[in-house]
Amino acid sequence: MNDPGVLADLPAPQGVPTDGPAIAIRALGKRFGDLIAVKGIDLDVPRGSFFGLVGPNGAGKTTTLSMVTGLLRPDHGKAFVLGRDVWADPVAAKRLLGVLPDGLKLFDRLTGLQLITYAGLLHGMSRDLATSRASELIAALGLSEAQGKLVVDYSAGMTKKATLACALVHAPRVLVLDEPFEAVDPISAATIRRILEDYVAAGGTVVLSSHVMDLVQRLCSHVAVIADGQVLAVGQTDDVRGGRSLEERFVELVGGSTEVEGLSWLRTSSD
Numbered sequence: 672m673n674d675p676g677v678l679a680d681l682p683a684p685q686g687v688p689t690d691g692p693a694i695a696i697r698a699l700g701k702r703f704g705d706l707i708a709v710k711g712i713d714l715d716v717p718r719g720s721f722f723g724l725v726g727p728n729g730a731g732k733t734t735t736l737s738m739v740t741g742l743l744r745p746d747h748g749k750a751f752v753l754g755r756d757v758w759a760d761p762v763a764a765k766r767l768l769g770v771l772p773d774g775l776k777l778f779d780r781l782t783g784l785q786l787i788t789y790a791g792l793l794h795g796m797s798r799d800l801a802t803s804r805a806s807e808l809i810a811a812l813g814l815s816e817a818q819g820k821l822v823v824d825y826s827a828g829m830t831k832k833a834t835l836a837c838a839l840v841h842a843p844r845v846l847v848l849d850e851p852f853e854a855v856d857p858i859s860a861a862t863i864r865r866i867l868e869d870y871v872a873a874g875g876t877v878v879l880s881s882h883v884m885d886l887v888q889r890l891c892s893h894v895a896v897i898a899d900g901q902v903l904a905v906g907q908t909d910d911v912r913g914g915r916s917l918e919e920r921f922v923e924l925v926g927g928s929t930e931v932e933g934l935s936w937l938r939t940s941s942d
């Protein structure tokens with residue numbers, strides 16, 4: 672049974688400001704040794720938007736999202752989730768956030784059902800509510816047959832879906848998803864898209880990073896293109912595209928070449 676309506680009618684958490692951006696990033700910066708991975712980024716993610724973050728490999732997307740979600744301490748700058756300072760008031764900010772991180776270790780000796788339930792318990796939900804929501808998410812994401820299997824034995828796509836369920840179980844106000852469609856099969860991708868669209872329609876905000884320009888163009892109301900730790904363009908997707916496809920605009924902004932030099936040995940038949 673696919674029922675992505677599990678997150679409909681999001682409750683309004685008390686004390687959350689009713690205006691201002693869902694996420695505000697101010698002069699956020701991070702250096703790794705000599706490399707400046709994120710160069711003082713300013714970015715507003717409008718409330719209720721479906722926001723795509725795109726950029727070439729190594730652009731600083733994961734580093735930025737990790738700082739915004741309280742997983743990586745910035746060298747300077749601030750990030751706010753619905754007005755809550757992520758680093759000064761982390762508990763309040765994280766209560767409002769659902770996060771699909773890139774490559775974070777999971778408690779993978781739990782079954783899928785246990786892992787998602789545990790995520791709910793960590794957010795202070797009752798065991799009954801956490802278990803029933805975990806079961807609904809498992810069914811919606813097509814993991815029913817694997818729900819009793821240890822997560823360490825999941826495929827990459829199954830792990831991605833279980834991690835996504837962990838991000839959704841407490842019905843957060845803002846979802847930050849690092850490459851949610853990577854390794855996911857087409858049917859599951861369509862289900863995830865529908866869950867996320869319903870979530871935004873119910874008042875939530877989604878920020879996702881992706882390398883699939885076509886998907887971002889279709890799904891995201893807003894987009895930011897980042898490269899070399901800086902924002903090159905940001906705004907409504909149609910405005911950023913300016914009449915071209917997002918992929919064409921991306922290549923124009925980011926530059927780079929698809930020509931391949933060398934590797935002649937690879938084109939030589941060995942038989």
Ligand SMILES: Nc1ncnc2c1ncn2[C@@H]1O[C@H](COP(=O)(O)OP(=O)(O)OP(=O)(O)O)[C@@H](O)[C@H]1O
Pocket residue numbers: 703706708726727728729730731732733734735
């Ligand atoms: N822990 C780290 N230590 C050293 N360098 C790092 C670390 N994390 C990221 N970097 C570097 O920071 C830069 C930005 O990396 P980041 O993972 O944020 O890029 P990205 O845009 O998410 O890339 P991709 O699309 O390939 O996932 C890269 O040059 C990367 O090598």
